[in-house]
Amino acid sequence: MVEKGALIKISYDGYVDGKLFDTTNEELAKKEGIYNPNIVYGPVPIFAGEGMVVKGLDEILLEMDVGEEKEVVLPPEKAFGKRDPAKIKLVPMREFIKRGIKPIVGLRVNIDGEIGRIVKAEGGRVLVDFNHELAGKEVKYRIKIEEKVEGDENIIREIFNMFAPKIKPNVTIEGEKAIIELPEEAFLINLQQIKLAVANEVFKRLKNIKEIKFIETVKRKD
Amino acid sequence: MVEKGALIKISYDGYVDGKLFDTTNEELAKKEGIYNPNIVYGPVPIFAGEGMVVKGLDEILLEMDVGEEKEVVLPPEKAFGKRDPAKIKLVPMREFIKRGIKPIVGLRVNIDGEIGRIVKAEGGRVLVDFNHELAGKEVKYRIKIEEKVEGDENIIREIFNMFAPKIKPNVTIEGEKAIIELPEEAFLINLQQIKLAVANEVFKRLKNIKEIKFIETVKRKD
Numbered sequence: 001m002v003e004k005g006a007l008i009k010i011s012y013d014g015y016v017d018g019k020l021f022d023t024t025n026e027e028l029a030k031k032e033g034i035y036n037p038n039i040v041y042g043p044v045p046i047f048a049g050e051g052m053v054v055k056g057l058d059e060i061l062l063e064m065d066v067g068e069e070k071e072v073v074l075p076p077e078k079a080f081g082k083r084d085p086a087k088i089k090l091v092p093m094r095e096f097i098k099r100g101i102k103p104i105v106g107l108r109v110n111i112d113g114e115i116g117r118i119v120k121a122e123g124g125r126v127l128v129d130f131n132h133e134l135a136g137k138e139v140k141y142r143i144k145i146e147e148k149v150e151g152d153e154n155i156i157r158e159i160f161n162m163f164a165p166k167i168k169p170n171v172t173i174e175g176e177k178a179i180i181e182l183p184e185e186a187f188l189i190n191l192q193q194i195k196l197a198v199a200n201e202v203f204k205r206l207k208n209i210k211e212i213k214f215i216e217t218v219k220r221k222d
Numbered sequence: 223m224v225e226k227g228a229l230i231k232i233s234y235d236g237y238v239d240g241k242l243f244d245t246t247n248e249e250l251a252k253k254e255g256i257y258n259p260n261i262v263y264g265p266v267p268i269f270a271g272e273g274m275v276v277k278g279l280d281e282i283l284l285e286m287d288v289g290e291e292k293e294v295v296l297p298p299e300k301a302f303g304k305r306d307p308a309k310i311k312l313v314p315m316r317e318f319i320k321r322g323i324k325p326i327v328g329l330r331v332n333i334d335g336e337i338g339r340i341v342k343a344e345g346g347r348v349l350v351d352f353n354h355e356l357a358g359k360e361v362k363y364r365i366k367i368e369e370k371v372e373g374d375e376n377i378i379r380e381i382f383n384m385f386a387p388k389i390k391p392n393v394t395i396e397g398e399k400a401i402i403e404l405p406e407e408a409f410l411i412n413l414q415q416i417k418l419a420v421a422n423e424v425f426k427r428l429k430n431i432k433e434i435k436f437i438e439t440v441k442r443k444d
Contacts, residue, residue, distance in 0.1 A: 188414070189414065190412045191414060192409050192411065195409065195440070203444075210441065210442045211439060211441050214438045215437050216436045216438075217433060217436075218417070218436075219433050220425045220433065
């Protein structure tokens with residue numbers, strides 16, 4: 001069984017009302033029409049039992065072995081929460097005018113950082129539901145623990161992956177130092193905060209690592 | 223004499239109408255009331271004759287030797303340009319209302335990225351002068367070539383300095399590779415663009431360097 005805090009890679013498919021809403025499987029996402037080119041598909045690294053997935057999954061992971069697969073049905077309170085009627089709010093029409101948006105039922109809108117969906121729009125009154133889209137829903141998951149990540153170099157690579165899934169670093173350890181070499185495409189992103197976050201997480205998880213070096217290389221093009 | 227393209231470090235004091243407006247000398251800046259805590263004082267690295275300083279200075283530098291000091295008086299066309307009456311523009315009052323600014327004569331404003339100074343504001347008509355503050359002025363400079371930067375490691379350090387004057391990297395060269403080690407405070411800034419710019423400049427200036435490695439280190443705090 002997997003212990004709390006273990007770094008594991010999981011694959012999953014999530015369904016609501018019989019329809020796929022999330023998956024780590026690229027082919028399935030394409031087939032079911034929910035493919036998003038911005039997502040990196042494939043097993044995702046998480047620390048088991050630490051709230052990186054919905055509560056129901058997190059609990060079940062701790063009862064599973066590496067390589068095991070399960071199908072579970074989760075009530076709302078173990079998934080995306082119950083629906084809260086207080087989160088359905090009247091938003092003044094001027095907020096939409098300000099944003100140049102014509103309020104139409106079903107439209108997703110971002111009001112001061114909160115994502116909501118317009119549920120009613122008539123006579124200058126616009127009702128927006130700020131509940132999570134899956135709040136109040138029973139969801140079904142197929143979940144599999146693909147592997148337990150072991151070995152400090154692999155652990156560091158996967159921690160990096162949690163923060164920047166598109167960048168594949170090369171990790172080596174020399175005594176108490178971890179060396180993280182980044183590929184050239186890393187220059188296209190503001191990685192400074194990510195590097196610090198990765199370092200903090202590595203120091204938290206691997207007590208033997210005292211120092212982390214990030215190496216970025218630029219090669220002459222001509 | 224210094225050749226065009228040579229990397230030199232210069233110190234200077236610039237005066238207009240007898241008043242100091244720019245200097246590389248921290249003590250003088252404080253004494254004359256123009257000290258700016260965001261500026262890194264001390265000799266600045268430039269490539270001679272490449273437009274990194276005003277035209278008149280750039281020309282004179284190419285006639286000077288390392289260690290030499292000169293005092294020069296530059297006409298506007300060799301300094302900050304002539305005043306262009308077309309750059310005094312009427313800006314609609316609504317632009318100020320939009321920005322929540324009360325237009326007052328003398329106030330510096332940023333209109334769509336252009337910096338100007340309000341020269342007239344009455345009856346809803348606001349006149350903004352977008353000429354450089356020193357346009358049309360004769361300026362006097364004391365300028366000294368403090369050193370010529372030689373040795374690839376020093377050249378790379380000073381190129382870095384041009385783009386990020388507050389960060390002091392440690393540079394070593396191993397064959398065709400330059401290794402630039404950054405101090406921990408580098409994590410506070412978005413350095414990705416700067417690193418690429420430094421690399422491009424180094425490749426342009428030092429034909430023998432084929433590869434640059436940037437190294438950033440985080441040490442465990444506890």
